Amino acid sequence: MVNVLCSYLRMPFELPPFRDSIRDETAGLDLLTPSMKQKKTTRPGEKNSAERRQEFQVRLIAQEVLQRHWSKQASQQFWPNLAVNLAGATLLDLQMNGAAVSTLDLQGARLHGSANFYMAEILGPAIFTNCDIGFGTFVGTKFRGMARFDGALFRDFALFDTAEFVDPAFYRVHFESVIRLGGLPTLDSLSPDVPIFMDATARLTEDAVRELPAGWRIVPRNDGTQLGDIRSVSDENTEGQISTGSAGAEP
Template sequence: MSLVVSAWLLFNWLIGSPPKASPKPLDITTQLELAKLAFATVAGLGALVALVTAYRKQRIDEVAQILARQVARDTNHDATERRITDLFGQSVEQLGHEQAPVRLGGLYSLERLAQDNPDHRDTVVSVICAYLRMPFLAQRAPGVARQGVTYPLELLDTLDRPGQQELQVRLTAQGILTKHVFRSTHSNSNYWPGIHLDLSGAELIHFSLSECKVRIANFEGARFIGGAGFRKAEFTQIATFIGASFQGMANFKEANFTHSANFDGAIFQGATDFTKSTFGSMVTFSGTSFDNDVNFTEAKFSGSAIFTSAKFTAATHFNQASLRECTFYGSEFSGFAVFDSARFHAEPDFDGASASHPNDDHSWPGRWRTDPTAATGLAPLVSWE
């Protein structure tokens, strides 16, 4: 304000002030109007000050309410996390209890925790998988507890009472996992998407992932006692069965391996069914043993299919299968192999492979045949022009 007055005075000095006339007294009416104007100005300023004050108070109240809500949310979140941590710790402690009913309670508590708190589902699934990875039958049959060796199904009938109770706990743990990855439950809250199952080295009894959908499944070195069901299962990323052993029937009918699958070194003792299964970028069966009938009828291999040094002991069916790039280098077909109406996008590789001879039940693709000059037994496969 002082700067404005100083500028005004300087301006008047430079241009010269006009001669001052004798002031004319104001009449009563003018004085009243000036007074009204002054009062109105003062009132307006007062109202403006009151408005600014009310606005600032409102803003302060709003900020205080926001902070209060944030503090309440943080407090509730901290309290919830503490409750979850306490429940998780108690549930895990129950899993280590010597009494089977207490272990069952721990499993159901973990399931409820994961159901109500999606952010903790991966952790809960990891804990349940870790429980299943702990030795079970290996402790009761140490003579056959080597990797790649399956246990006779009859061993389950010889379990003592604690063993039978533990069997029920493990079946419950398996059931909890499969319940929440079952594809038909996508429309309700029971489905847990994006699950990663790590059951490497686990002993799985009558295990089934039929019609289930998982992101990653690791069954490396797992032992499937009894049947193993993977009918219409969907693996959206990686499925690993390296060194797994299947004591009973393995049902992979219409299974979908979206990306890669690895069965290297797996042992299939029972009948194996891959009918109408689909394989993505790569599937490998190197060194895999099929000790019973295996069926790949109408299976679709979109990428590389590698059967290097695989062993097919009984009937092998690739009828109407679709294979893009495949190799059976060094494979053995002790039973008979049928490739009727199989479609190959590239010439299959049977170099170094051998098959039972003589055997009129074979039906080889393209120019491949067993060497007719070979002695009885396993004869090399040769390509005839």
């Protein structure tokens, strides 16, 4: 049944234009972007807003069924060793808090609203490659295998307080807001020579907290874009040595 539900959620889907009439019970912070709320003209073969609302209700139910079976808190309904494949899925307010799964594939998925992985445990590979994440909560998440966030986009908070990693990679990831990846022993213990943030970027705003593992910092760009490159101290030292050596070689 899990494979059937995941297969259904992987089918192409666009969120309906308005959220308040879809899921009043989750009203609160409206995390949909203005572009998601714009009315669209229905094209030939495209579902209208009412049809998309109806389908979205079914998709929410499918998410809730999955949540009951991967959550350790629902002891009687918990199914151990689930391999969850939601690659390319469009999901709203994904709740994996307290979940325990063998593998998790969210490659290319769009996680609108909140994506809650609080105290989740992923025993094998956790794939978030090219994932579009709204408000990401990975507080206390235990990544027992490789954790790949290559090319992921964090549109809102990226909270990893007390998370545990074995084999992390954040290549080409982009952070739009708050980053909390500092003070994690499993990341701080890695040498800055290990390129876990290769080609990663972050938007620089005055009010955003940006905590990175030891040996990493955000270097502002000088192109007026309010972007910064996440660089290791060892990279900067190497560049400085090369620059100094070049300058010394000039007549």
